[in-house]
Amino acid sequence: MITIKEIAKEARVSIATVSRVLNGTGGYSQETFDRVNKIADAHHYLKNAAAHTLVSASSKIIGILIPSVSTSFSGDIINGIEDAAYAAGYDVILAHTGIGGDERRLLENINMMRNRQVEGLVIVSNQFTETALTLIQRLRLNTTLISTSTRNNSLPAFVIDDVAAMHAVTSYLLSIGHQHIAIIGADPDDHVTGAPRIKGYRDAMMDAGMVPSIAWVQRGDFSYESGYTGFKRLYSGEYDITAVCCVSDEAALGVIAAAHEFGLSVPDDLSVTGFDGTRLSEMVRPRLTTVRQPFYRMGKAGATALLQHITSGESINGETFPFEIEIRESTKPLDTQRRGE
């Protein structure tokens, strides 16, 4: 790899001049400009980013912290972030925090981000501990949150209104006649996504004069499996449920699978709603009624705001995105269902 030093020698100018030409900062004649550029091109010069970072104290890197990339929506978020970074001439460094309680990996990776001199950090869909939060603050890392938030809103978050979203989808179910509606898959101890969604559901039920029984709230971890086992628990309890709100599309598929095993078909015997609006929800039969979150846009907006803050000092304001209730085939008015007496 050729360096500016060698270019300087070959062009018979100083390295300062080469640097100025290569950065286009002005202060050279057209002639030197051409000569230096020609030599640089001929040797396929590439700037050593480490040296640049060291001296300029700007790495042109932002970091992404994410539990795991395998859930289907995280890909969209990452795409959004990376596109925003690319547009701003920034590169992206990615680290997993591990799913579940592996706090060590999370903390290690936050430190790693700092020692890599990232100029900003995007944290995706993570529940972080107080320790992690104070670490971020101590390291003075510019941070935005996608699809998650902190308890006291200390960090700008790019999210949807989970309470409103679940309220809306529950209300939809109520509006088409359902009354015995369960919610499956949420973790009530998860204050960022689980608890709000349960609240939205409960509020909607209350607004309609229903008091949801405890068994109607089946906790879980948003996964297919928790949808599956949640419905198994619920149904074997002989409750007369006609509709189920799920907190993810995958959980909805789990519910549908479990229902099948009981000989129940969706939506003729049971209405089921998903959440997230992943591509999945359009690809399955019946297509899922779901709540669409604009993940790509959320990722892009979160990263863009972060980058604007970095480059022009604008303060970062979190943003609450509109969601959309997609009404498709997995739900049906109660009186058209078989069990709608």
Added chain:
Amino acid sequence: MITIKEIAKEARVSIATVSRVLNGTGGYSQETFDRVNKIADAHHYLKNAAAHTLVSASSKIIGILIPSVSTSFSGDIINGIEDAAYAAGYDVILAHTGIGGDERRLLENINMMRNRQVEGLVIVSNQFTETALTLIQRLRLNTTLISTSTRNNSLPAFVIDDVAAMHAVTSYLLSIGHQHIAIIGADPDDHVTGAPRIKGYRDAMMDAGMVPSIAWVQRGDFSYESGYTGFKRLYSGEYDITAVCCVSDEAALGVIAAAHEFGLSVPDDLSVTGFDGTRLSEMVRPRLTTVRQPFYRMGKAGATALLQHITSGESINGETFPFEIEIRESTKPLDTQRRGE
């Protein structure tokens, strides 16, 4: 951020000693060791990676180049790569190459990887041009390929045997009585995945004495949409197809959706197979018969081999992974299908 210089001052030793202590390279007394470490910890010292990279010419970074993260299997691959990197103390820089022909972004990102001083490059599921290939070679980037390969096998690839896989799944269909079998979703001009799968299909058909008609090979781009439109084209042509092999799970769902619209149910009227064995294939009803690829393992193995090469100079050998035919509910022996006369 505190530097070794300041630690040195506070500990009243030279920066060389601090560096030695912090790297544990020996050549200091227990006493200085403790003193330096205590000060470093107290100030939450973090090494400046840029400085380290610059002087040691080792960045401890590997790069991932991937078209887009939104297909469901790419997440598993990335997880595998990142886990391998983390285990080896390496960090990961991620860049998209853009889907489809945006060669500029691909080339830019290859250059970016070099100027970031990555020690190795993992390219995922990409069709790259000759230009890209020669660029990689010129930059002397250690590279492994996951789920893709070059025409002349110039780069080590971590893949499955696509010909054998499609041969196996087609043979399975033949073995349960099907004869009029189509293949949908492959791009015959894609020599890394498309053409081999078509060949596997064709070989299996020929082996069974069938000569597949041209219309039975519906080209596409592996997407849901191409499955959907492929089947629409096929079926409106009035061919008497009883089974369809798809080249991705998503394409299979597209076929199933299109079949539904014709009033055909899967598997009672039509058997359909997927490809990839994504979580999707287990979550839908009917569960898809599919070819499972060990994506996580492929990613992990590819990155591990790369890292071993970097750290201990071992040469990288590509690896062909075993696939598994998962027989599930989307296929059925012909004589148990409704149309099996």
Added chain:
DNA sequence: GCAAATCCAGTAAACGTTTACACAAACAAT
């Protein structure tokens, strides 16, 4: 008791950039 080896630690160069400062030459304004 003396040479040799070992242990600890410091000095300084190097990595590849950016940039403040200096300065000579050319040009403009008076």
Added chain:
DNA sequence: ATTGTTTGTGTAAACGTTTACTGGATTTGC
């Protein structure tokens, strides 16, 4: 003709590390 400004370029320091080299002090071997 003097001063001032602009233009083009070079010198050298700085960024935060690592590491080869050096050397004094202590220990070891005989």
